[in-house]
Amino acid sequence: MTQKLRIGKIATLLAMLEEQERASYSSLLQDAQCCEGKVGSMDMQKVISAVETAVKRSGLIQDGIYRETHALYHAILEGLEGITRGQWAIGEMMRTVGLRFAVVRGEPYVDSGEGEWIAVAFYGTIGAPIKGLEHETVGLGVNHI
Amino acid sequence: MTQKLRIGKIATLLAMLEEQERASYSSLLQDAQCCEGKVGSMDMQKVISAVETAVKRSGLIQDGIYRETHALYHAILEGLEGITRGQWAIGEMMRTVGLRFAVVRGEPYVDSGEGEWIAVAFYGTIGAPIKGLEHETVGLGVNHI
Amino acid sequence: MTQKLRIGKIATLLAMLEEQERASYSSLLQDAQCCEGKVGSMDMQKVISAVETAVKRSGLIQDGIYRETHALYHAILEGLEGITRGQWAIGEMMRTVGLRFAVVRGEPYVDSGEGEWIAVAFYGTIGAPIKGLEHETVGLGVNHI
Amino acid sequence: MTQKLRIGKIATLLAMLEEQERASYSSLLQDAQCCEGKVGSMDMQKVISAVETAVKRSGLIQDGIYRETHALYHAILEGLEGITRGQWAIGEMMRTVGLRFAVVRGEPYVDSGEGEWIAVAFYGTIGAPIKGLEHETVGLGVNHI
Amino acid sequence: MTQKLRIGKIATLLAMLEEQERASYSSLLQDAQCCEGKVGSMDMQKVISAVETAVKRSGLIQDGIYRETHALYHAILEGLEGITRGQWAIGEMMRTVGLRFAVVRGEPYVDSGEGEWIAVAFYGTIGAPIKGLEHETVGLGVNHI
Amino acid sequence: MTQKLRIGKIATLLAMLEEQERASYSSLLQDAQCCEGKVGSMDMQKVISAVETAVKRSGLIQDGIYRETHALYHAILEGLEGITRGQWAIGEMMRTVGLRFAVVRGEPYVDSGEGEWIAVAFYGTIGAPIKGLEHETVGLGVNHI
Ligand SMILES: [Mg+2]
Numbered sequence: 014m015t016q017k018l019r020i021g022k023i024a025t026l027l028a029m030l031e032e033q034e035r036a037s038y039s040s041l042l043q044d045a046q047c048c049e050g051k052v053g054s055m056d057m058q059k060v061i062s063a064v065e066t067a068v069k070r071s072g073l074i075q076d077g078i079y080r081e082t083h084a085l086y087h088a089i090l091e092g093l094e095g096i097t098r099g100q101w102a103i104g105e106m107m108r109t110v111g112l113r114f115a116v117v118r119g120e121p122y123v124d125s126g127e128g129e130w131i132a133v134a135f136y137g138t139i140g141a142p143i144k145g146l147e148h149e150t151v152g153l154g155v156n157h158i
Numbered sequence: 159m160t161q162k163l164r165i166g167k168i169a170t171l172l173a174m175l176e177e178q179e180r181a182s183y184s185s186l187l188q189d190a191q192c193c194e195g196k197v198g199s200m201d202m203q204k205v206i207s208a209v210e211t212a213v214k215r216s217g218l219i220q221d222g223i224y225r226e227t228h229a230l231y232h233a234i235l236e237g238l239e240g241i242t243r244g245q246w247a248i249g250e251m252m253r254t255v256g257l258r259f260a261v262v263r264g265e266p267y268v269d270s271g272e273g274e275w276i277a278v279a280f281y282g283t284i285g286a287p288i289k290g291l292e293h294e295t296v297g298l299g300v301n302h303i
Numbered sequence: 304m305t306q307k308l309r310i311g312k313i314a315t316l317l318a319m320l321e322e323q324e325r326a327s328y329s330s331l332l333q334d335a336q337c338c339e340g341k342v343g344s345m346d347m348q349k350v351i352s353a354v355e356t357a358v359k360r361s362g363l364i365q366d367g368i369y370r371e372t373h374a375l376y377h378a379i380l381e382g383l384e385g386i387t388r389g390q391w392a393i394g395e396m397m398r399t400v401g402l403r404f405a406v407v408r409g410e411p412y413v414d415s416g417e418g419e420w421i422a423v424a425f426y427g428t429i430g431a432p433i434k435g436l437e438h439e440t441v442g443l444g445v446n447h448i
Numbered sequence: 449m450t451q452k453l454r455i456g457k458i459a460t461l462l463a464m465l466e467e468q469e470r471a472s473y474s475s476l477l478q479d480a481q482c483c484e485g486k487v488g489s490m491d492m493q494k495v496i497s498a499v500e501t502a503v504k505r506s507g508l509i510q511d512g513i514y515r516e517t518h519a520l521y522h523a524i525l526e527g528l529e530g531i532t533r534g535q536w537a538i539g540e541m542m543r544t545v546g547l548r549f550a551v552v553r554g555e556p557y558v559d560s561g562e563g564e565w566i567a568v569a570f571y572g573t574i575g576a577p578i579k580g581l582e583h584e585t586v587g588l589g590v591n592h593i
Numbered sequence: 594m595t596q597k598l599r600i601g602k603i604a605t606l607l608a609m610l611e612e613q614e615r616a617s618y619s620s621l622l623q624d625a626q627c628c629e630g631k632v633g634s635m636d637m638q639k640v641i642s643a644v645e646t647a648v649k650r651s652g653l654i655q656d657g658i659y660r661e662t663h664a665l666y667h668a669i670l671e672g673l674e675g676i677t678r679g680q681w682a683i684g685e686m687m688r689t690v691g692l693r694f695a696v697v698r699g700e701p702y703v704d705s706g707e708g709e710w711i712a713v714a715f716y717g718t719i720g721a722p723i724k725g726l727e728h729e730t731v732g733l734g735v736n737h738i
Numbered sequence: 739m740t741q742k743l744r745i746g747k748i749a750t751l752l753a754m755l756e757e758q759e760r761a762s763y764s765s766l767l768q769d770a771q772c773c774e775g776k777v778g779s780m781d782m783q784k785v786i787s788a789v790e791t792a793v794k795r796s797g798l799i800q801d802g803i804y805r806e807t808h809a810l811y812h813a814i815l816e817g818l819e820g821i822t823r824g825q826w827a828i829g830e831m832m833r834t835v836g837l838r839f840a841v842v843r844g845e846p847y848v849d850s851g852e853g854e855w856i857a858v859a860f861y862g863t864i865g866a867p868i869k870g871l872e873h874e875t876v877g878l879g880v881n882h883i
């Protein structure tokens with residue numbers, strides 16, 4: 014069960030690195046399907062919807078299958094634990110997020126019986142609803158799909 | 159209050175990238191003091207101690223000052239929220255972690271009045287206490303110091 | 304302090320079983336006062352209100368007494384921990400619930416000094432706000448009253 | 449995506465009902481693979497291990513496949529949220545559990561593309577580490593497998 | 594349901610004030626039964642036991658009645674939420690507490706139908722397991738009994 | 739690192755004591771800057787804003803400096819853990835708060851290298867959104883600034 018593809022690392026790098034910073038990682042990024050996006054909000058619903066919509070539009074998961082939606086949803090929730098560090102509330106607690114996200118689907122394990130997994134990474138800022146009063150935040154969720 | 163130094167991004171990259179993968183990021187890593195380490199355990203105390211010991215040994219924080227220990231401690235706790243995604247328990251919940259960590263101290267903001275901040279990043283695996291039954295996990299905590 | 308009346312089990316069975324499935328449990332259901340209801344919502348306030356209103360209307364607790372409202376409220380909150388498994392948020396996290404609930408009040412313990420207790424059980428589905436993209440969920444809260 | 453098999457309801461009934469109470473539910477219990485067990489402990493590791501061991505021994509999941517262990521593990525954790533109602537700690541918080549558990553694997557949805565899911569249910573008592581100073585508790589976790 | 598006796602305020606004052614500081618509050622402290630104690634530990638079990646033992650020894654609750662033990666236990670847990678601010682773990686997270694506690698039992702409400710309630714207050718320090726690397730912490734739990 | 743100024747105790751006393759009850763504590767209250775206020779709401783945003791606004795208006799923290807806002811914000815969040823005892827939600831969970839708060843800034847430790855810290859205390863009631871159906875609640879957060 015050694016890992017051959019670090020989908021969590023790839024997703025986190027995609028969420029963190031600017032276009033020009035990725036050059037040297039092109040080799041890391043092959044063999045995995047991925048999709049990316051951005052969202053800024055005080056409303057957690059909008060953050061979750063932004064990821065779900067981007068993923069469905071990109072065809073990364075099958076839209077009509079609950080199984081895949083369920084796997085993605087729990088990976089998103091786990092990623093948001095890292096972002097909020099404690100409780101999922103943002104606007105309710107007077108804070109806002111500005112996030113880039115990346116979702117990677119692939120086979121991380123050498124043993125093909127392990128099948129496909131999904132990784133959802135977020136990187137950006139969290140802070141007061143005033144430009145600049147914010148610091149960095151990262152989150153990653155990983156699930157079997 | 160624009161950020162000039164992404165201490166969270168630097169810490170996360172240091173925790174995630176192998177030595178040979180860092181070549182192209184050398185420019186990103188200047189202007190910040192940092193320290194790195196590794197820890198594998200089912201015992202959260204050992205994970206926290208590993209970071210605290212590495213940080214104090216490296217001189218990144220002043221050992222005799224509670225203020226700095228307090229800043230570091232809360233940054234570690236926030237990083238561990240991302241690692242555990244929900245509750246800090248590892249061994250108690252029959253899971254183990256194998257982590258690399260990096261701690262970065264620096265001035266992230268253009269305005270020098272914002273002073274120094276500290277970022278604690280973890281990257282590695284979490285899973286059953288059986289080699290290979292594990293997936294990736296990431297956590298980042300950021301605090302003023 | 305042996306239990307003679309399993310108010311939690313009765314409440315959970317009432318929340319889970321259809322009318323026609325209850326025939327063989329009629330003996331289980333005597334000796335306890337109960338009330339039942341249904342609620343579907345993305346709004347936790349509506350779920351809590353639905354239970355509180357049903358309970359007050361049925362006369363299961365005394366409306367004017369805070370003591371009984373307090374006992375019921377904490378039993379509801381504990382039941383909702385099982386439903387949400389982690390954090391009480393539903394709509395905020397882009398999920399919705401469709402629940403049946405049952406509240407049972409009675410004396411569970413042989414020793415009459417233990418007095419009355421209240422059990423609040425929920426059973427139904429939780430999932431995306433799209434019909435069918437959901438799975439089952441159960442929750443039970445028990446409190447002295 | 450209508451549900452044809454309520455694996456969560458079956459698991460909860462199996463965990464709650466005594467042998468003699470199950471007669472009238474024999475029809476409910478077909479079409480699903482299941483395994484059952486008991487555990488009493490102040491140590492959450494023992495509770496988790498008891499379920500994992502029973503499941504693996506019964507052949508309900510494939511032992512060598514992390515994917516299935518991962519699905520089971522998260523279902524157990526979600527079930528334990530209902531049991532502990534707030535935080536997973538038992539012995540650390542001076543409380544003990546006496547639980548029966550049931551794990552059901554099957555295809556809950558009409559659409560065969562939804563595949564197999566797993567439900568882990570717990571029913572029993574939680575309370576002070578003194579016989580009788582305890583009340584009922586229920587938990588259910590459901591996951592795709 | 595106006596409050597005539599602030600059992601939470603009394604408990605918190607008792608936990609916070611030194612003997613010599615209480616002189617001017619003697620009037621506040623009448624009409625309520627109370628008990629006090631101290632505990633320092635990295636082990637939450639010891640903190641909970643210290644309160645339970647002090648309360649039972651003082652006769653503030655009836656030892657043989659689960660109902661009263663249950664009311665006290667949940668009040669303790671709620672008080673410990675304030676102390677730990679997030680998760681109940683202390684030693685596991687490399688922190689220790691030094692606490693004074695006070696438990697007050699009485700009738701807070703004008704309406705005698707509201708009966709007796711119990712308040713558990715903690716005041717002291719929380720911090721690293723090194724003398725002085727600590728800051729203040731307060732917690733209060735209130736329950737009907 | 740012995741404490742010379744108990745900013746947490748002072749803040750809690752200020753939040754709890756009526757004007758006429760403070761006479762005998764005047765000596766306790768010197769050497770610290772403080773600000774006080776009141777807020778009643780079902781909306782956590784309003785509670786947080788009330789504190790932040792009062793603090794900024796009083797000049798207790800520097801408005802344009804994120805560092806100080808960040809220290810205050812986390813102290814508020816920690817204080818609200820004690821108030822909500824479990825999860826920060828109030829209105830969403832059908833409960834409301836009526837709180838007095840006090841914020842104290844000062845140097846708690848003998849060693850001047852420890853610098854300034856901030857304490858945020860809340861005292862009041864939490865309960866159903868019906869006058870009188872409520873009990874007392876306390877919370878304290880402490881942070882370096
Ligand atoms: Mg996992």
Ligand SMILES: [Mg+2]
Nearest residue numbers: 148300808812
């Ligand atoms: Mg922060």
Ligand SMILES: [Mg+2]
Nearest residue numbers: 445583663667
């Ligand atoms: Mg209980």
Ligand SMILES: [Mg+2]
Nearest residue numbers: 083087438590
């Ligand atoms: Mg789910």
Ligand SMILES: [Mg+2]
Nearest residue numbers: 373377735873
């Ligand atoms: Mg309460």
Ligand SMILES: [Mg+2]
Nearest residue numbers: 228232728880
């Ligand atoms: Mg602290």
